[in-house]
Amino acid sequence: xxxxxxxxxxxxxxxxxxxxxxxxxxxxxxxxxxxxxxxxxxxxxxxxxxxxxxxxxxxxxxxxxxxxxxxxxxxxxxxxxxxxxxxxxxxxxxxxxxxxxxxxxxxxxxxxxxxxxxxxxxxxxxxxxxxxxxxxxxxxxxxxxxxxxxxxxxxxxxxxxxxxxxxxxxxxxxxxxxxxxxxxxxxxxxxxxxxxxxxxxxxxxxxxxxxxxxxxxxxxxxxxxxxxxxxxxxxxxxxxxxxxxxxxxxxxxxxxxxxxxxxxxxxxxxxxxxxxxxxxxxxxxxxxxxxxx
Ligand code: PMP
Numbered sequence: 001x002x003x004x005x006x007x008x009x010x011x012x013x014x015x016x017x018x019x020x021x022x023x024x025x026x027x028x029x030x031x032x033x034x035x036x037x038x039x040x041x042x043x044x045x046x047x048x049x050x051x052x053x054x055x056x057x058x059x060x061x062x063x064x065x066x067x068x069x070x071x072x073x074x075x076x077x078x079x080x081x082x083x084x085x086x087x088x089x090x091x092x093x094x095x096x097x098x099x100x101x102x103x104x105x106x107x108x109x110x111x112x113x114x115x116x117x118x119x120x121x122x123x124x125x126x127x128x129x130x131x132x133x134x135x136x137x138x139x140x141x142x143x144x145x146x147x148x149x150x151x152x153x154x155x156x157x158x159x160x161x162x163x164x165x166x167x168x169x170x171x172x173x174x175x176x177x178x179x180x181x182x183x184x185x186x187x188x189x190x191x192x193x194x195x196x197x198x199x200x201x202x203x204x205x206x207x208x209x210x211x212x213x214x215x216x217x218x219x220x221x222x223x224x225x226x227x228x229x230x231x232x233x234x235x236x237x238x239x240x241x242x243x244x245x246x247x248x249x250x251x252x253x254x255x256x257x258x259x260x261x262x263x264x265x266x267x268x269x270x271x272x273x274x275x276x277x278x279x280x281x282x283x284x285x286x287x288x289x290x291x292x293x
Contacts, residue, residue, distance in 0.1 A: 009081040009116040020115060027107045028097030032157030035059035036095040038191075038251045039078075039214075041118070042283045044088040047251075049075050051214050052094070055154060060096050062153035065112050067096045074114070081116045091121035091252060097156075124191070124252040129175055133259030133268045134248075136189065138237070139165035139177035143187040143210045151209045162190035176248070178261055181209050185234045192250030195219065196243035197271045202230040203239075215249040215279075222278040228271070237261075245269045255279050 008020040028034035036059075039052045046052075053074040060067045069077070078092055099111040125134050141161045144151065149158060165177035169190075178194065181187040186205050188194050193216040195204045202223050204216065223230050240246065246258035246266045255276045257268030281287040 006119075007081070007084050009077045009084075011113055011115070012077075014080070014084055017117075020117070022097075022113070023100040025100045025103055026097065027099060027102075027110050028113075028156070030103075031098075031105060031107075032155065032160075033063055033065065033107070034095065034097035034156035035063060035154055036093060036156060037154065039092045039094075040121075040251055040254075040283070041082055041087060041090055041092060043285060044082075045285065046075075046078055046082070046092065047283045048214050048218075049078055052251075053078075055214070056094055056096065059153040059155060060112070062150040063155055065096075065098060067114055068112055069114055074116075077114070077116045078118075081118050085118055087118050087120065089120070089122075090118055092116060092118045121252070124250070124254070125175055125256055130256055133246075133257035133266065133272075134175040135173070135260040136176050136178040136258055136262075137169035137172055137174040138262050139179040139190075140168065141165050141179060142184075143179050143181040145182045146209050148182070152211070154211060159190075166190040174260075179210075180237070181205075183234075184236060186237060186240060189248050189250075189253075192248035192253040192256065195247050195249065196240055197245040197269070198239075198243050200228070200271075202228050202271065203235060204230065204232055206232050206234055213250055215251055215254070218282065219249050219255065219275055219279065222275060222282065223271075226274060226278070240264070245272050247272050247275065249275075249279075254283075 004017050006017040007014040008017055010020050037052045037056045040047055053071045057067050094116045096114045098107050099113055101110045169177040176189045178189055179187045186194055188210045193213040220230050241264050248256045257272045258266055
């Protein structure tokens with residue numbers, strides 16, 4: 001992904017894409033002192049840009065470092081990089097990390113860097129997979145307890161579990177993995193939150209050891225606006241077996257129906273369709289923002 005034209009916002013400057021490099025002794029690379037965001041721009045408007053900037057700074061704080069740019073400066077950097085690329089519909093990747101001044105676990109004085117890249121990324125899953133619903137494998141790896149890792153942080157280190165799980169799922173012909181948490185409750189997919197619908201009621205796990213996705217919160221609001229009951233609760237896999245519909249939510253994945261989990265099959269139905277439509281209307285400015293947000 002490094003070999004392409006364009007520019008990346010890097011520590012306050014617009015740098016040619018191929019020159020946006022870091023040193024191999026970067027602390028973020030060795031010790032995962034790195035946090036990031038994933039967000040989308042729709043029709044020239046970055047959806048919930050403020051919320052993503054706040055979360056980026058908060059993620060860093062949880063790892064003990066302070067990004068040397070304010071929320072407003074991060075938001076401005078995102079606008080600048082999209083403008084430079086002429087991008088009105090696409091994906092943004094802000095990333096912050098500890099630099100390479102000192103080597104070792106401790107690196108209190110290392111410079112904190114911030115970069116923002118953007119590119120066209122129409123769909124996280126292929127269009128075909130999205131229409132039919134995707135297939136999930138149940139991951140061997142679990143989301144850790146909140147006293148084992150800073151699970152509220154969108155920290156690069158926590159994605160080790162996601163990458164190995166997703167790779168194993170792909171090797172078995174599935175598109176993604178569904179991870180349980182340290183207690184055995186259903187948690188999330190490797191880059192998206194989990195929802196199921198049973199008898200017209202929407203259920204989603206309590207995000208007490210994984211990301212409370214911005215899309216997840218948006219979908220809960222949109223579902224309630226439609227008069228649907230949404231229950232945030234702990235549940236195990238055997239409850240998922242009897243679900244009428246299952247879908248994932250995320251900034252990249254948007255609303256993606258699920259067709260298969262292990263040996264169980266699901267058919268995307270009315271709630272999936274409604275949430276795909278409402279989310280699309282909201283992010284594209286065809287629906288007013290939810291008042292409570
Ligand atoms: N969980 C994980 C592991 C993710 O990577 C993401 C994507 N950021 C989400 C959930 C959904 O978060 P959001 O809706 O804020 O994109």
